[in-house]
Amino acid sequence: MKLTVNGETHDVDVEDDMPLLWVLRDELGITGPKYGCGIAQCGACTVHVDGVAVRSCQLAAGDVIGDVTTIEGLGTPSALHAVQEAWIDLQVAQCGYCQAGQIMQAASFLDMNSEPTDAQIDAAMSGNLCRCGSYPRIRDAVKLAAIKLRRV
Amino acid sequence: MRTFAVALLLATPVAAQDAPTKAQGLAAWDDIYAVTSHPRCTNCHVGADGIPMWDGLTYGADAVHGMHVLAGESRVGAETMPCRTCHIGAQSGNATPHAPPMIDDAWRLPPAELAWLGKSSDALCAQLRDPETNDGFAMDGLATHLETSAFVAWGFDPGAGRSVPPGTLDEMVVALNLWAAAGTPCASDP
Amino acid sequence: MGRVKTIARRSFLIGSAAIAGGVAFGTYLYKREGENPLLADLKPGETAITPYVRIDAQGITLITPRADVGQGAWSMQAHLITEELDIDPATATVSPGPASAIYYNGVVGAEAMPIAATSDTLLARTGRGAADVMGKLMGLHITGGSSTVPDMYDRLRMAGAVARETLIRAAMKQTGLPRDQLSTENGHVVLPDGSKIDYLDLAVAAADIDPVQDVALRDPSQWRYLTKPQKRTDMVAKSTGTLTYGIDMVMDGMVYATTRTNPAMGGGIIGFDAAAAQAMRGVRSVLPITGGIAVVADNTWRAFQAAQAVDCDWGPSPYIGNTADQFDAVAASMTDDHQDSRFKDEGDVTAALDGADVIEAEYRIPYLAHAPLEPMSVVVKMTRTRLDIWTGTQIPRFVQANMAKLTGLDADNIHVHVLMSGGSFGRRLEDDYVAQAVEIALQLRDTPIKMIWQREEDFTHDFSRPLAIARGRGAVKSGALDAFDLSIAAPSVAESSLARLGQPAIGPDVAIVAGAWDQPFAIPNYRVTGYRTPAMVPISSWRSVGASGNGFLHESFMDEMCHAAGVDPLEERLRLCWHAPSRKVLEAVGEMSDWGSDLGPNRGRGLAFTLAFGVPVAQVVEVTNTDRGIRIDKVFVAADVGRVLDPVNFEAQVQGGVIFGLGHAMNCEMTYVDGAAQQDNYHAYEGMRLYQTPEIMVRGLENGDKIRGIGEPGVPPAAPALANAIFAATGQRIRELPLSKSVDFV
Incomplete structure (x- = not known):
């Protein structure tokens, strides 16, 4: 099957029911999306499909309709996305393992809702687990990213 | 808790030309209510707050959906986290316990005016027979909806150890038709 | 209460012996650190002035031996070194270095002693001294007990200062100028005329100089990084998905594995039927390991699926079960x-x-349970003479020693490459998951193997x-x-x-x-x-x-x-x-x-x-x-x-x-x-x-x-x-x- 990831089209030979996460990680070598729980409880595997946040551990390869963007495709160290910039400005990450998922969730959320309320931020970001407890800074970084994005 | 007017009905079929009695219609409604008041339905048929429920599996009665999920006015989570972030609209299904169920349709909550959660039998009866509050369905349309909705089909076969409403989808359709044929009686009708 | 007294006496004796053997508090001589493990692996043109600073033509590597499990240990250790070395930490490579006794932890052992942190009696000081000596003697290369900063605060600043002074001495040799006319700034030695010599250009000369020993640490009033808001060295990588955790390591020819052991702790396995699993796509082999089975496949998910398809006959747990x-x-x-x-x-x-x-x-x-978000995972490669291990661990030398026992290889031939950990909370003070991968490697030599636990395996074997x-x-x-x-x-x-x-x-x-x-x-x-x-x-x-x-x-x-x-x-x-x-x-x-x-x-x-x-x-x-x-x-x-x-x-x-x-x-x-x-x-x-x-x-x-x-x-x-x-x-x-x-x- 064909998958377009970060603007590049790949031919992959996998079972229809292989989760996109493992196609990305083990077949395409794209390791930004992380395995945490396998049942959509943690959000570490979050990617975008046509711009909308999706748990890639739940999306079967055969069901992918649209372009996939991973954290690597959102922005790079030399060309950061505003959300990534906010994450760095506020020094959000601790172990960082959940942060690719947090950032992808936040980017999709802010794309759909550019002026979120505090309550909406809480609801949008509570599907992503952080075991280190970086939540206070995630909250602040989403707000900062919203401001940065509105300036763009 | 399986009140089977339907089973009774199938065993002793009412002659086609005879309209069912009000009593038969009310018995059919009881079967319908046993389904529509079941958590498999009311977990999503919630009110304007848009907070789905997680009554079932290990979460306990009255448990709200984890992760502080709010479906919002959009009823699909567009304001915060879309339902489809986890409930993929896909053929694949998902039989893993505690993983998000999926169907081949866009996961969403029914409109707030179709809330069933916490409603009494009589209130829900009045609500379901009125096109103003049943999403505009005439009774035959409602039966067709039951037979074709991916949500309803999933609700009777949710897999992964999730609880199921009493009876089968076919029995539900039969009960609905019977209730309709009896003139959609409700217990408080004069 | 005879037991408590005996122990107190024993620890006192250890302390006394340590004092008799010459442990002194207060003065710090750098050469006491012992042999520099970086010297063994140096290539021409590289120098390792201390066990914490390696320089070659490409750049400076700061060795940060305490594991980073999210607490920012690598970045803090890098800042401690650079505060004295005078380089921008963002320009250096940060590496945890090899497993080595020289990276012993001199502080954590005291946590196991009945010494109140608020106590400053002779007995308390002696006990802490004993912990330091034991840490050194045992080569306790270990991260834990919130000990990284207390243990490394002086050591790493000293390492940075020694490296700086040695580079200056190399510049003195090169320029003929005296020490007091040279200063350092941002990776360079600065000459009186304002011209600069890059540290990298002094590396070869510095390698021929014995490290300077008598250095003084800077007064905190001169600090540029410490006590000021820092930018963690890992922050950009962690915000862009470009950081390689243990689970992300990829090697040519690598296969993917997972294991399943008895969910009843310690129950062991009586037998298993792998026929269904063997027939699944991508499955290379189903192997017995201690207490369970391992599946080796060409993709992690296929290994997961196949592991669930193995029919295992588990033994009963020997422990109080409920x-x-x-x-x-x-x-x-x-x-x-x-x-x-x-x-x-x-x-x-x-x-x-x-x-x-x-x-x-x-x-x-x-x-x-600890349940760090990165499940236990490790990459191993075993040849006839050598074992390489890539993983997030807090105990690289115990891993080395325990895998030596498991494989029969000398510990010197076991190379533990510590990677960033996606959380730990203490879980990575254990090496059970490494041992499982090594058991696979013993049955599958010369092939890099990445072993990842399913989350369910991780929780039930925490x-x-x-x-x-x-x-x-x-x-x-x-x-x-x-x-x-x-x-x-x-x-x-x-x-x-x-x-x-x-x-x-x-x-x-x-x-x-x-x-x-x-x-x-x-x-x-x-x-x-x-x-x-x-x-x-x-x-x-x-x-x-x-x-x-x-x-x-x-x-x-x-x-x-x-x-x-x-x-x-x-x-x-x-x-x-x-x-x-x-x-x-x-x-x-x-x-x-x-x-x-x-x-x-x-x-x-x-x-x-x-x-x-x-x-x-x-x-x-x-x-x-x-x-x-x-x-x-x-x-x-x-x-x-x-x-x-x-x-x-x-x-x-x-x-x-x-x-x-x-x-x-x-x-x-x-x-x-x-x-x-x-x-x-x-x-x-x-x-x-x-x-x-x-x-x-x-x-x-x-x-x-x-x-x-x-x-x-x-x-x-x-x-x-x-x-x-x-x-x-x-x-x-x-x-x-x-x-x-x-x-x-x-």
Whole structure:
């Protein structure tokens, strides 16, 4: 099957029911999306499909309709996305393992809702687990990213 | 808790030309209510707050959906986290316990005016027979909806150890038709 | 109590011997570090001036041997070196270096000794000296016990200074200029005319010079990085998905594996049928390993699927299998013959309680899993003569030694490449998952193997923080605490985890009472007794170790006693506290939280204090009792680490510790049925999520006499402060964790 990831089209030979996460990680070598729980409880595997946040551990390869963007495709160290910039400005990450998922969730959320309320931020970001407890800074970084994005 | 007017009905079929009695219609409604008041339905048929429920599996009665999920006015989570972030609209299904169920349709909550959660039998009866509050369905349309909705089909076969409403989808359709044929009686009708 | 005395005498003897052998406090000679392990691997044109600085034509590598498990250890270690080396940490490569005895931890061993952090007696100093010597002799290359900063504060700045001075000496040789005409700036030696020589161009010359030994450390007034807000060296990579964790390591020709062992702890495997699994797509082999099976495939998911398809015949667990029975065993161990320690015994508790109106309470805390978000994973490659291991681990030398035993290879031929860890909380003080991968590699040589556990395997094979029961008995007199007698029974972490590392556990287990026996309060009659429950399911250290639960046990009873005495919990603690830095953190949270002011209806404040790892931490939690349950509104924290080296990461670690403590107190427990853990994924072990996260105000104080670490001390007071707040808001005293057994949370 064909998958377009970060603007590049790949031919992959996998079972229809292989989760996109493992196609990305083990077949395409794209390791930004992380395995945490396998049942959509943690959000570490979050990617975008046509711009909308999706748990890639739940999306079967055969069901992918649209372009996939991973954290690597959102922005790079030399060309950061505003959300990534906010994450760095506020020094959000601790172990960082959940942060690719947090950032992808936040980017999709802010794309759909550019002026979120505090309550909406809480609801949008509570599907992503952080075991280190970086939540206070995630909250602040989403707000900062919203401001940065509105300036763009 | 399986009140089977339907089973009774199938065993002793009412002659086609005879309209069912009000009593038969009310018995059919009881079967319908046993389904529509079941958590498999009311977990999503919630009110304007848009907070789905997680009554079932290990979460306990009255448990709200984890992760502080709010479906919002959009009823699909567009304001915060879309339902489809986890409930993929896909053929694949998902039989893993505690993983998000999926169907081949866009996961969403029914409109707030179709809330069933916490409603009494009589209130829900009045609500379901009125096109103003049943999403505009005439009774035959409602039966067709039951037979074709991916949500309803999933609700009777949710897999992964999730609880199921009493009876089968076919029995539900039969009960609905019977209730309709009896003139959609409700217990408080004069 | 003969046992306790013997141990105290033994540790004193170790200390005495150490002093006789020439351990001195105060002066620091750099050459005492020993042989530089970097020299063995140098290529032409590379130099390693100290074990912490390697330079070649491409750049400077800073060796940061303490593992980074999210606490920012790599970045902090890099900043300690560069503060003296005069380079921008962002321009250097940061590497944890090889497993080596030279990277021994000289501080963490003291945590296992019954020495109060507040004590500065000769015995205490001697014991700490002994810990340093033991760490060095044993080559304890280990990360834990919030020891990275206290252990590395001088060592790494010294390493940076030695490297700088050696580079300057190379420049002196090259230019003929005297030392006092040369300075350093941002990776260069600066000449009097303002021209500069790049450090990289001095590397070859520096390699021929014996490292300069007599250097002085800069005065803190000259610091550019330390004590200022820092930018963590890993932050950009962690925000762009470009950082390689253990689970991300990729090698040519690599195969993917997973393992399944008996969910009933220690039960072993009787037999298995792999026919169905063998036939699945991509499956290369199904192999036996100790206690279970491994599947090797061409993709992790295929390995996961196939592992589930193996039909395993599991044996029964040899341990007490059900949690109710486990608690019964703990309760039954609170007897004289199980007494493990009584490090605190002041006044005469027995006499004080005799005839008094005794206040009694019993508390329970559950087993807790570490459950770092990156599941256990490792890449191994084994040839006939060499084993390479890539993983996130806190114990590289134990990994080396244990895998040497497993493979028969010399430890020198086992190369442990430490990678960034996606969390640990103590889980990576174990090497069980590495051993499994090596067992696969022994059956599949010359092929790189990446082994990843499924989350369910990770949860059910975690070595939990132990459960415990405490009984408090106390008495008040004239509106003040008079007698405080706390008995704590729990299985021993030291006994369980050291056995797995091939080390003996000698003497009482301080962890059973840590965070309780060593609190700085002058209660007239004050006793803390530890009882050791015979070993049950395997257990291990969990963020803040003994104090993680003992904070709840001690501070819940303290709160009950204060209420019984009719005194304000803050005022009474301040009255009883004899340790100045501890008093200051209590005063600080009092001020921050406006303690004593009216919060309005259905609201309450709770206070707790724990001194752990030498860090006094006071927390005030504010809650509201809503119609949907308890909502945690705000937390105020004051902590004293002596000197806050990075206020940004300090705040993050304290907030993270509070959230870790609150989240587990709210809703986490591990329970067992027939020896098998019942919680196998995050739906059943949720912790805190963002919407529940309160505002957390943090203040760092600097009154302590020594510099301390902050990765763990924020955890212990969070649970009791929350429980005490719930009592204040509702009148409901909860004596068992998790609190969700008793109340709902919004």
